[in-house]
Amino acid sequence: MNPSTATIASVGEFGAIDRLTRRILARRQRPPTPSETALLVDTGDDAAAWRSPPGSHLITTDTMVEGVHFTHTTLSWEDVGWKVMAVNVSDVAAMGGQPLYALVTLGLPPEFPLSALDSIYDGMLDMAEEGRFDIIGGDMVKSTTPFITVALVGAIERAPMTRNAASPGDLVAVTGPLGSSAGGLALLQDGTTTTDDADPLLQAHRRPQPHLAQGQILAHEGVTCAMDVSDGLLADLSKLCLASNAAAQVEAHRLPVIPALSRHFPDSYLEKALSGGEDYVLLFTAPPDTINRAIHSIPEAAVIGEIVDGEAGRVTVVDENGDDVTPTQSGWDHYR
Amino acid sequence: MNPSTATIASVGEFGAIDRLTRRILARRQRPPTPSETALLVDTGDDAAAWRSPPGSHLITTDTMVEGVHFTHTTLSWEDVGWKVMAVNVSDVAAMGGQPLYALVTLGLPPEFPLSALDSIYDGMLDMAEEGRFDIIGGDMVKSTTPFITVALVGAIERAPMTRNAASPGDLVAVTGPLGSSAGGLALLQDGTTTTDDADPLLQAHRRPQPHLAQGQILAHEGVTCAMDVSDGLLADLSKLCLASNAAAQVEAHRLPVIPALSRHFPDSYLEKALSGGEDYVLLFTAPPDTINRAIHSIPEAAVIGEIVDGEAGRVTVVDENGDDVTPTQSGWDHYR
Numbered sequence: 060m061n062p063s064t065a066t067i068a069s070v071g072e073f074g075a076i077d078r079l080t081r082r083i084l085a086r087r088q089r090p091p092t093p094s095e096t097a098l099l100v101d102t103g104d105d106a107a108a109w110r111s112p113p114g115s116h117l118i119t120t121d122t123m124v125e126g127v128h129f130t131h132t133t134l135s136w137e138d139v140g141w142k143v144m145a146v147n148v149s150d151v152a153a154m155g156g157q158p159l160y161a162l163v164t165l166g167l168p169p170e171f172p173l174s175a176l177d178s179i180y181d182g183m184l185d186m187a188e189e190g191r192f193d194i195i196g197g198d199m200v201k202s203t204t205p206f207i208t209v210a211l212v213g214a215i216e217r218a219p220m221t222r223n224a225a226s227p228g229d230l231v232a233v234t235g236p237l238g239s240s241a242g243g244l245a246l247l248q249d250g251t252t253t254t255d256d257a258d259p260l261l262q263a264h265r266r267p268q269p270h271l272a273q274g275q276i277l278a279h280e281g282v283t284c285a286m287d288v289s290d291g292l293l294a295d296l297s298k299l300c301l302a303s304n305a306a307a308q309v310e311a312h313r314l315p316v317i318p319a320l321s322r323h324f325p326d327s328y329l330e331k332a333l334s335g336g337e338d339y340v341l342l343f344t345a346p347p348d349t350i351n352r353a354i355h356s357i358p359e360a361a362v363i364g365e366i367v368d369g370e371a372g373r374v375t376v377v378d379e380n381g382d383d384v385t386p387t388q389s390g391w392d393h394y395r
Numbered sequence: 396m397n398p399s400t401a402t403i404a405s406v407g408e409f410g411a412i413d414r415l416t417r418r419i420l421a422r423r424q425r426p427p428t429p430s431e432t433a434l435l436v437d438t439g440d441d442a443a444a445w446r447s448p449p450g451s452h453l454i455t456t457d458t459m460v461e462g463v464h465f466t467h468t469t470l471s472w473e474d475v476g477w478k479v480m481a482v483n484v485s486d487v488a489a490m491g492g493q494p495l496y497a498l499v500t501l502g503l504p505p506e507f508p509l510s511a512l513d514s515i516y517d518g519m520l521d522m523a524e525e526g527r528f529d530i531i532g533g534d535m536v537k538s539t540t541p542f543i544t545v546a547l548v549g550a551i552e553r554a555p556m557t558r559n560a561a562s563p564g565d566l567v568a569v570t571g572p573l574g575s576s577a578g579g580l581a582l583l584q585d586g587t588t589t590t591d592d593a594d595p596l597l598q599a600h601r602r603p604q605p606h607l608a609q610g611q612i613l614a615h616e617g618v619t620c621a622m623d624v625s626d627g628l629l630a631d632l633s634k635l636c637l638a639s640n641a642a643a644q645v646e647a648h649r650l651p652v653i654p655a656l657s658r659h660f661p662d663s664y665l666e667k668a669l670s671g672g673e674d675y676v677l678l679f680t681a682p683p684d685t686i687n688r689a690i691h692s693i694p695e696a697a698v699i700g701e702i703v704d705g706e707a708g709r710v711t712v713v714d715e716n717g718d719d720v721t722p723t724q725s726g727w728d729h730y731r
Binding site: 100108111121122149156198204392 | 403404407408409411435436439440441442443444445446447448449450451452453454455456457458459460462463464485486487489490492496498500502505531532533534536537538539540542544546548549551554555557558559622623638728729730
């Protein structure tokens with residue numbers, strides 16, 4: 060059989076799983092991660108098992124569906140693998156934790172090429188290597204619509220940061236620039252990908268870097284309220300405010316954006332920073348003293364507004380003159 | 396809007412998630428499960444968090460895809476919810492553990508009715524109630540092909556039972572009857588569902604009972620090698636033998652089947668017991684003394700054969716006269 064045209068159907072479910080298991084084991088990290096050292100039962104049994112580290116456990120899950128969360132005009136299979144893992148890591152980062160173990164569910168059609176399957180795993184394993192955690196199993200099922208689901212377990216020794224701990228008087232800050240991923244996506248959709256400074260925008264969309272170290276720094280500095288920016292700043296800040304029964308005011312001119320974004324999108328960079336999704340920076344709130352300490356430890360972080368009294372979940376955007384410039388619609392809802 | 400025709404699209408992703416969150420919280424068990432008491436961050440944040448119990452953790456994941464693992468002629472949405480949860484519980488049972496927390500990923504089209512969404516959750520929550528664990532979050536994504544993925548975390552204080560611990564001389568046993576689910580499916584596909592004794596077969600297919608208590612008894616009695624029967628006895632015993640680098644011989648006349656199975660399928664009940672999937676009883680091996688103690692504690696359990704020297708993974712079936720009656724093909728591979 061020609062290796063470049065071999066499909067899942069040609070080796071069967073169990074053949075494909077064997078292939079992936081070998082790929083996972085070949086990439087086990089040296090020296091072993093602490094999570095690998097604690098493994099009691101690795102991939103290939105009914106369940107995986109590990110000795111519990113002290114403290115607490117975290118778990119999150121995220122899925123990417125072809126045609127909904129990605130298309131092949133904008134992401135390679137390796138990018139898809141990286142990204143579906145990265146969005147889960149970002150959730151663990153938002154709590155201040157450290158990822159330990161990932162389970163991967165692949166829903167793929169029989170005609171799916173094995174080479175693409177390998178690429179998905181290469182992307183996922185790259186992310187696992189950066190985050191110092193291990194893939195320890197999963198499931199493969201036949202599905203007409205390709206999808207990938209990751210369940211990621213993490214550990215945390217201190218109390219997890221949550222969305223519901225913001226109070227009026229807190230400052231609102233982010234750990235890095237906004238709108239870059241939306242800028243990269245717009246360039247990909249327009250076919251404008253060869254200009255000099257497109258790269259940081261494209262990378263932000265294809266290979267988002269979860270703010271794992273930043274999350275751990277925030278928790279260490281005493282921040283108790285955080286979440287990651289996945290659906291767009293305004294949508295996510297609104298969720299944080301709703302959970303905290305508070306409102307927020309954002310100062311548009313303080314939003315950090317990279318120079319390439321404002322250069323490529325002089326008319327829409329602000330809209331992208333406010334409502335573009337998939338930035339995977341962390342959004343956090345704390346009293347001014349705590350915020351200043353945290354910001355000091357994270358060079359790219361910036362204060363962007365404050366928590367105020369008001370209707371729970373309401374987010375207002377003002378410009379330099381204090382004028383209300385709140386957009387009417389924001390964030391993603393794939394069903395609407 | 397007419398409640399019976401309301402769809403996910405009519406309330407959006409976040410409206411649907413809110414609805415399910417309320418449904419989960421309304422069904423929280425009284426008195427609270429130990430896992431609920433240990434929760435630090437419940438459903439609705441980036442990740443869920445819990446104080447780690449002593450010992451070790453387990454994790455498993457399983458998915459059901461419409462048209463591949465179920466159809467609406469054979470399962471109601473409530474059955475689908477029960478079953479996708481039950482197959483995960485069965486994996487935890489096979490290690491000897493106790494389920495703690497489930498994450499649920501729903502891939503559903505916009506036109507999916509909210510009433511069916513409620514039914515899926517009712518089935519899942521019924522299973523969670525029986526297993527004394529909690530659903531603590533998940534994800535909802537748009538998908539043309541409906542699918543449900545569950546990731547289930549469990550705890551275990553002693554060493555987990557695994558597939559790779561069988562040795563020649565061990566007896567092979569199961570914790571309950573085989574082939575009932577395949578019998579139920581055949582009745583559903585033939586439309587023969589109204590006869591007197593169809594019920595136990597139909598129930599075995601629609602509402603399989605994971606052998607959670609049985610798994611804990613086995614581990615307590617010193618059994619170290621077990622797995623659950625999901626793909627069919629022969630296929631699963633072959634996997635156990637492959638992992639243990641051994642072979643097995645099964646005595647066909649010792650396979651436990653319920654009377655309704657042999658009555659409805661006098662010509663094919665043995666084939667169903669050998670190769671029908673989805674029984675979710677536990678398959679285990681141990682030296683005779685240990686097996687006898689374990690069998691004594693589990694009324695439905697039966698010895699069905701022994702582990703022998705031979706080609707790794709090879710399973711032979713013999714009849715009462717010792718003649719080889721091994722079927723040529725067995726087990727499920729949805730891709731082949």
